[in-house]
Amino acid sequence: MWRSIASNAMTFLIVALFVLGGVILWGRGQYEGPGPLADAICVQVERGTNFRRVSRNLEEEGAVTSASIFRMGADYAGKTAELKAGSWLIEPGASMEEIVDVVTRGGASTCGTEVVYRIGVNRLSAQVRELDPATNRFVEVVEFQPGVEDTPEEYNEVKEAQDTRYRIALAEGVTSWQVVTALRGMDVLRGAVEEIPPEGALAPDSYEVRTGDARADVLAQMAEQQELWVSAAWESRDPDLPLESPEELLTLASIIEKETGVAEEREQVASVFVNRLNRGMRLQTDPTVIYGITKGQGVLGRGLRRSELRAATPWNTYVIEGLPPTPIANPGRASLMAAAQPAETPYVFFVADGTGGHAFAETLEEHNQNVARWREIEAERASETDGG
Template identity: 75%
Template sequence: MWRHIASNAVTFLIMGLFLLGGVILWGKGEYQAEGPLDQAICLQVERGSNMRRVSQKLVDQGAISSAAIFRIGADYEEKTSQLKAGSFLVQPGTSMSQIVDVVTRGGASTCGTEVVYRVGVNRISVQVRELDPTSNRFVERAEFTPGEDEVPEIFATTKEKADTRFRVAVAEGVTSWQVTEALKGIDLLEGNIAEIPAEGALAPDSYEVRPGDDRATIIAQMAARQELLVAEAWEARDPDLPIGSPEDLLILASIVEKETGVPEERGQVASVFVNRLNQNMRLQTDPTVIYGITEGKGVLGRGLRRSELRAETPWNTYVITGLPPTPIANPGRASLMAAAQPDETDFVFFVADGTGGHAFATTLEEHNRNVARWRQIEAERGAAAAGNASTGGN
């Protein structure tokens, strides 16, 4: 009898272990399987939250099939204690395992609302935008110019949210003074900037910042990134460039950056200046004259006078031969590479063509025709503007 009971007990134990193993295998399969989400969502994990709250939020949003399996899987992978606060984009079909990895890996948030401080050539603006998970595109909620526009209420409320991201976006062609002044004006940052960085030393890019970040540390990050970009361009430069150092390359790239806003033209513009250097011709580029007047501290805001084109400053390339002594702005990677690898052309002249781009020429005669066409376009635009003004724009 006891033998029969023992035999049954062993049988039940084996069956129990078998069933338990099956449940574990099933749970593991569910944890790693494609999730039920059919439309992207933005998962917000508040500071001080835990896996129980996160798992329930995921169930409510239709991202996972079981809160219990989600938590057990996180425990099994020893990731429960690694939960990070933030806003995380969860794509359709993402598995529980992948979601756990996203919310415990850390790093920058990938969705939600962000405040972007845009440092542009002509102005500084602040933008509040939010990622639409379904289109994976940011939707603008508000934009204003500090000191000029009324500050929208959404800006104040967004700044106070724990999961809001902050970003400083530096445009190509801004000066180091402009970057420094912009950082000084961002009240969520702390610390002083001892001195304006050398012109050209800061990489135009988008930088994520956090409340309390040190301004000098952000400047150092920009400088380190630009140093890498300059080294990369210098390493990839054409061997016959009339450029003697990485600093000269940076100077040339800054001029290219200021001369054209058309990406496809950068190589051609760079070729004009390289051809002029090879022929010992003066560069004769207006942005260098402007820098000699402003030294990068603000925007000139008007056309150049004839007297200014003749004025002797270290940067006036109508007066000096060769490159100016310093960059005239902070060039981006594309302009650095254009200066390092310019197009192969015979162009030594260019002038605006009325479309936002330039007309290039190899001879003075051809260039004079292009200049005449540009002056005609300017005259027609001036007449049209005067006509609109006299009729009230109707």
């Protein structure tokens, strides 16, 4: 009898182990296999929440088939204590294992609301936008000019949210004064800026910031990035450039930046200035004259007068020889590389061609013809504006 009971118990144990093993294999397949989510979603993890609540939300959203299996898998992986607050994009078909990695990895939120402060040459704007999980593209909610227009209610609302991300997008060609003025107008930052950074010292790039970040720290990050770009451009420069230092390269790049907004012709514009420097010709570029007038504090907003073209300032390249003493703006990486590696051309002149780009010339005669064409275009546009 006892032998029969022991045999039955052993059989039961073996069957139970097989069943348990099957359940474990099934659960593992559920945890590691493709999930049921058909469309991407944005999952918000509030500060102070726990894995149980997150797992329930994911089950309700249809991202996981079982909140219990999701929690057990995370617990087995030792990640239940690593939950990170934020807004996280969950891709279609993501497995439970992949979702656990997303909500415990940390870093900047990957979806939700973002405020982008765009520091441009002509204005500062703030754009509130949200990521549409279905298209993985941002949709604008509202845009305004801080300090100029009334603050929209949508902006005040997103500032109260814990997971709102903030980014500063710095355009090529802005001056250091413009950058500092813009940073002072951003109410998510703190702290005073004692001095305007040297012209050209700040890298036009995109920067993630957090509420309460110090303005001085943001400027230091911009300066550090520009140092890296200038150093890389200087190290890769053509050996026969008529430039003596990285500072001169930075100055030339700033002139290139202000002379053209067409990416494809930066190297050609650079070649004109390099050819002029090599021949001992004055650079004769209008943006340097403008900088001598404004010192980078705002936009001139009108055409140059003949008297201003002749006026002696340290930056007026119609008057001075060679490069001005400082950059005239903050150039981007592409302009730095154009200054370091200009195209090989015979050009020493260029003028606007009416398309947004320039017409280049090797001789004064060719240049005068290009100028005449540009004057005709200007006259036609003026006539159209006047209704003639």
